[in-house]
Each structure stands twice: as structure tokens, then as C-alpha cells.
Amino acid sequence: MAEGRIVRAVSGFYYVRSPEGDVQCRARGVFKKKKESPLVGDWVTYEETDPMEGVVTRIHPRSTELLRPPVANVEQAVVVGSLGQPEFQPELLDRFLVHAEREGLAVLILLTKRDLLEDEAEVERIQSIYTPAGYRVLPTSVRTGEGIEAVKEALRDQLSVFAGPSGAGKSSLLNAVLPAADLQTGEVSKKRGRGRHTTRHVEILDLPGGGQVADTPGFSQLSFGGIEATELGACFPDLTARAPDCRFRGCLHKNEPGCRVKEAVEEKEIDERRYRNYLQFLEEINEQRRY
Numbered sequence: 001m002a003e004g005r006i007v008r009a010v011s012g013f014y015y016v017r018s019p020e021g022d023v024q025c026r027a028r029g030v031f032k033k034k035k036e037s038p039l040v041g042d043w044v045t046y047e048e049t050d051p052m053e054g055v056v057t058r059i060h061p062r063s064t065e066l067l068r069p070p071v072a073n074v075e076q077a078v079v080v081g082s083l084g085q086p087e088f089q090p091e092l093l094d095r096f097l098v099h100a101e102r103e104g105l106a107v108l109i110l111l112t113k114r115d116l117l118e119d120e121a122e123v124e125r126i127q128s129i130y131t132p133a134g135y136r137v138l139p140t141s142v143r144t145g146e147g148i149e150a151v152k153e154a155l156r157d158q159l160s161v162f163a164g165p166s167g168a169g170k171s172s173l174l175n176a177v178l179p180a181a182d183l184q185t186g187e188v189s190k191k192r193g194r195g196r197h198t199t200r201h202v203e204i205l206d207l208p209g210g211g212q213v214a215d216t217p218g219f220s221q222l223s224f225g226g227i228e229a230t231e232l233g234a235c236f237p238d239l240t241a242r243a244p245d246c247r248f249r250g251c252l253h254k255n256e257p258g259c260r261v262k263e264a265v266e267e268k269e270i271d272e273r274r275y276r277n278y279l280q281f282l283e284e285i286n287e288q289r290r291y
């Protein structure tokens, strides 16, 4: 019996990382009967039946479970937003943040392409919105190398996914933190940057400084299906912090009297744009319910 993490899954085989290499495993038949299946990211117990071959016998309880694409036990979402080409899109960033919060992940906001930014005050403006909400915001550039060491540091000791709009620079960042000598990984991973939503397999990559990254865009769906209106507030830490002081329990911070969140927006303690995005997402959730 040994334990390890599934780092890849290809046509019915699960590859479990061990100090000797990746052990090619099949899953025990009993999982199928129980309608369970091992996921990339799972910690499992396996039995080695032949050298470097085995059977997964137990799936350890998951701390998180992302569905599209499927990865288990992701701990951190690195939410990526570009500072130029494409220009910074706050609404899209908030959308990704909601999904990361919803999945119970720790969040790091990475601003990419700092080298393209002419207005130096922009980074501070963005930080002044998201830092009070509890997020760490790191400006980076793969062109100048700014922030890359800090990114490596932030990725240490946990499994992360990079999430963010297409073209924001996720693959470039991944290449920047992967070992320079590991050319093959670098090239493959660059190629994977394209068509990543189609037939690709999720793979967990080891980072040289410790820590792992799942080579997947994190969330491929950004609609709010499955999220109830009453749950949305909890996905905005800056709003949630004030919610206990609202007059009504279950306050949606919309038109209710005695709403502390709305007061905080008026007093500029909560960023107004974040609040407007919250209201818009709430509207979307209510729209979905109508159909």
C-alpha cells in the first residue's frame, strides 16, 4: 500500500506521483459501482501490482472539487487580469473572483503585462479596491520579469489553478514559473495555451520551488448557474464583512431598509463599482431563475 496524488488521467489510467516516478494505475471496479471516479488532484491509496503499475484502492476525502475542468483538491485560484491588450476588465475579474470564492479557494489576484501600462497610478487604483476586500494583488510582467519571484513564492506548498480571460497571459506566466531547463514542458505548455477548452487532459505540474499548478484554466464557465441569490453576497468578502450588521438576516443588500452594506457603499467604505457588479450578478441569477 502506498499513497500519492493523481497528476494525470488518460483513457482509464491514473498516474500517481511517487518518488520513483508516476505509477500507472487502474481504478478498482468498486468505484464504478459506487459511481465514484478518481480525479486528477486526488490523494489516493494504491497497491503496486507490478513495478510502476498498480490499482487505486481508496480515494481520500476531497477539500475542493472543481467540475469544469475536473480537478480535486485545488487550494488556490490565481485570478489573472491583464493591464493591457486586452485592457483591464473589472467586471470580468469580479466574475472570476465570485467563482473562486464559491469553490472555497484561496485567491491571489495577478495583474499581467505591467510593461504595457502607461498610467502608473492604475495599479494602485486596482489595489485600493481589492486589498481592502482581503485580496493580495500582484503586478507582473513576463517581459521585464517584474513580480515573477513573488509569484513563485505565492505558489509554494499548494495546488493552484490559473483562471482568467483568454489572452490575459496565463500560459506565459506558467512558462515563466516552470523550470527553464524543462524545455519540453515549456514548449508543450505553450502549445496547450491554444485549444485548451477542447480535448486536453488536465495535468498537475510540479514547480521547482515546491508547489504545484494544474495546467487548466480553472473555470471554463462564468455564468452563475447553481448559485442562489442568497449565496452571492458571501462570494464578495468586502460585502460579507458588513452583512451581519444589516437589519434583516438574508438581506440581499438591494432595497432592504437598514442595509449596512448599502450604507458602507454610500460612505465609500465599499467600492461602488464592486457593489454595482454584485447587483448585476444578482440580476443575472434572478433572470436565470425565471426560465
Ligand SMILES: Nc1nc2c(ncn2[C@@H]2O[C@H](COP(=O)(O)OP(=O)(O)OP(=O)(O)O)[C@@H](O)[C@H]2O)c(=O)[nH]1
Pocket (backbone or CB within 6 Å): 112, 113, 114, 115, 116, 140, 141, 142, 143, 144, 164, 165, 166, 167, 168, 169, 170, 171, 172, 173, 192, 193, 194, 196, 217
Ligand atoms: N507585453 C506583454 N505581453 C504579454 C505578457 N504576458 C503575456 N503576453 C502576451 O499576451 C498574449 C497572450 O498570452 P497567453 O499567455 O497566451 O494568454 P492566456 O491567458 O494563456 O490565453 P488563453 O490560452 O487564450 O487562455 C501573448 O501574445 C503573450 O506573448 C507580458 O507580461 N507583457
Ligand SMILES: [Zn+2]
Pocket (backbone or CB within 6 Å): 243, 246, 247, 251, 252, 253, 254, 256, 258, 259, 260, 261, 262
Ligand atoms: Zn444588507
